[in-house]
Amino acid sequence: MPFSLLFINLLLIFCNCGxxxxxxxxxxxxxxxxxxxxxxxxxxxxxxxxGNYWIATWDAGLVKFDGINWTIFNKxxxxxxxxxxxxxAFNNNYVLxxxxxxxxxxxxxxxxxxxxxxxxxxxxxxxxYSVAVDKKSRIWIGTFSEGIGIxxxxxxxxxxxxxxxxxxxxxxxxxxxxxxxxxxxxxxxxAFIINNEWKSEKDFNADSLNHxxxxxxxxxxxKKIISYxxxxxxxxxxRSFIELKRPSSNNRIxxxxxxxxxxxxxxxxxxxxxxxxxxxxxxxxxxxxxxxSIKDNFIFNIFIDSKNNKWISTYFGGIxxxxxxxxxxx
Numbered sequence: 001m002p003f004s005l006l007f008i009n010l011l012l013i014f015c016n017c018g019x020x021x022x023x024x025x026x027x028x029x030x031x032x033x034x035x036x037x038x039x040x041x042x043x044x045x046x047x048x049x050x051g052n053y054w055i056a057t058w059d060a061g062l063v064k065f066d067g068i069n070w071t072i073f074n075k076x077x078x079x080x081x082x083x084x085x086x087x088x089a090f091n092n093n094y095v096l097x098x099x100x101x102x103x104x105x106x107x108x109x110x111x112x113x114x115x116x117x118x119x120x121x122x123x124x125x126x127x128x129y130s131v132a133v134d135k136k137s138r139i140w141i142g143t144f145s146e147g148i149g150i151x152x153x154x155x156x157x158x159x160x161x162x163x164x165x166x167x168x169x170x171x172x173x174x175x176x177x178x179x180x181x182x183x184x185x186x187x188x189x190x191a192f193i194i195n196n197e198w199k200s201e202k203d204f205n206a207d208s209l210n211h212x213x214x215x216x217x218x219x220x221x222x223k224k225i226i227s228y229x230x231x232x233x234x235x236x237x238x239r240s241f242i243e244l245k246r247p248s249s250n251n252r253i254x255x256x257x258x259x260x261x262x263x264x265x266x267x268x269x270x271x272x273x274x275x276x277x278x279x280x281x282x283x284x285x286x287x288x289x290x291x292x293s294i295k296d297n298f299i300f301n302i303f304i305d306s307k308n309n310k311w312i313s314t315y316f317g318g319i320x321x322x323x324x325x326x327x328x329x330x
Contacts, residue, residue, distance in 0.1 A: 027293040028327045031318030036070035037063065042313035044258075044301040046088050051306065051330050054095060055319070056085035058300075062097060064109075067330030079113040080105055082126075089131040091139065098128030098141060104151070122156040124149040132174040134182070142171030142184065165200045166191050175216040175224065183224055185213035190226070206241050209234065215258040215301075225267060227256040233269050233279070247277055247284045258301045263308045270299030270312065294320045 031040050038060035045055050055063035061074030061083045073080050082102025089096040097105040103117030103126040116123045127144035134140065139151040147160030147169045160169050168188030175183040182193040190213055192199040201207050211231035216224055224236040233244045233256055244267070246253060252274070259269035267279040275288030275297045288297050296317030303311040307328050312320040321327050 025327060026322060026324060028321045028329075029293070029295060029318065030321070031295070035318075036072065037318055038072055038074070040318040041315055042300060042319050043084075043086055044088065044313050045303045045311040045319065046090075047303070047305045048090050048095070053305070053311075054088050055313075056088050056097075057083070058315075059083055061085060062088075062095075073107075079115060080107075081115050081117060086129055087131045089133055089139075091133045091137055096131045096133065096139060098131040100127050100144070102126055104128060104131065104139070104141060116151065116156075122158075123151075124156065124158045124160075129170075129172045130174045130185075132176045132182075134176050135180040140174050140176065140182070142174045143169070145169050147171060148174070148184065164191070165198050167200075172213065173215050175218065177218060177222065177224075183216050185216050185226065187212055204236075204239065204241070209241060211255070214256070217258070217260045219261045219267075220263075220265065225259045225261065227259045227269065229255045229257065229272075231255055233259050233267065233277075244279055245282075245284065247286055253277060253286075257299060260302050260304050262304050262310065268302045268304070268310055270302045272298050272300075272315070275299065276302070276312065293322070 030037055032038065039057050041058035043056040043058050045053055047053050053065040055065060057063065061072060061080055062085050064071040074083050082099035084100040085097055086100045087098035093109060095107045095109055097107060099105065103115060103123055106114045117126050124146035125143040128141050129144060130142035132140045141149040143149060147158060147166055148171055150157045160166060166186060168186045170187035171184055173185035184191040189201045190209060201209055212229040213226050214229040215227040218224055226234040226236060228234065232246055235242045235244065253271050256269045257272050259267055261267050269277045271277065275286055275294065276299060278285050278287065287294060294312055296314035298315035299312060300315055301313040305311065308323055309327050310322045
């Protein structure tokens with residue numbers, strides 16, 4: 001083999017090894033300067049059943065990332081109705097996209113789109129906080145100021161303060177668990193549909209939690225993790241609410257935008273200005289720009305993927321990904 005070809009082959013092997021090594025660091029960071037991310041303001045990240053990552057941006061549309069390739073969908077190059085994407089869910093092979101101002105988009109991941117907005121349907125509102133799907137494949141949306149919308153057979157049903165136990169029409173998050181029970185975070189009190197029956201906080205002897213719940217997730221033992229925008233993190237086991245102890249720190253944590261449990265049963269909670277609080281049994285610690293590799297202390301969302309990578313979506317700093325065993329992407 002000529003020396004030049006040998007050198008090129010060795011160089012390719014070295015480069016490939018370098019890529020593999022880089023992808024196994026504890027931290028990886030993506031922003032608009034080192035990737036095809038179109039913005040550094042990231043609302044959330046989630047993963048579809050095929051392992052692809054879907055990224056909701058605040059101002060630059062929807063991004064699909066398969067671990068190598070980036071695909072951007074925005075108002076200019078697709079039927080996406082608004083570039084502020086606030087929520088993403090999946091129904092079979094369809095991507096459900098809740099936007100702030102453009103209604104609901106349903107995308108088959110290839111070329112077919114269907115848009116529901118106030119002009120072409122009876123959707124309650126075009127400003128959508130949350131999207132979820134129940135066992136009957138009905139699509140539930142939480143809106144900015146018009147309560148809950150349910151899409152079934154191309155028809156919308158609306159629940160709000162006038163016809164349900166909702167205490168506020170701003171519904172910031174909807175979680176539907178494996179038993180098809182629904183949990184609603186609102187500007188006021190929490191609301192629930194348990195075994196097809198509406199329930200309020202008072203049904204669980206809890207009427208003092210109205211501190212603006214912003215996100216709900218689930219632990220591996222099926223407890224609900226409730227993130228309060230102006231309070232703390234609360235665990236709900238189906239009977240009672242327990243607030244997690246806040247860290248002892250001079251940094252005052254005003255509240256949380258999201259929280260999620262990892263495979264080691266640690267809870268990762270993102271605050272809006274004070275970084276991340278990690279709860280590990282009875283211990284907790286704060287990670288911020290001063291003691292970790294996150295690029296921004298304003299944490300919109302934390303998502304943990306199938307490989308236990310923590311995807312940290314920030315307001316100014318793009319996405320930071322952490323895995324104590326090394327980040328491995330598809």
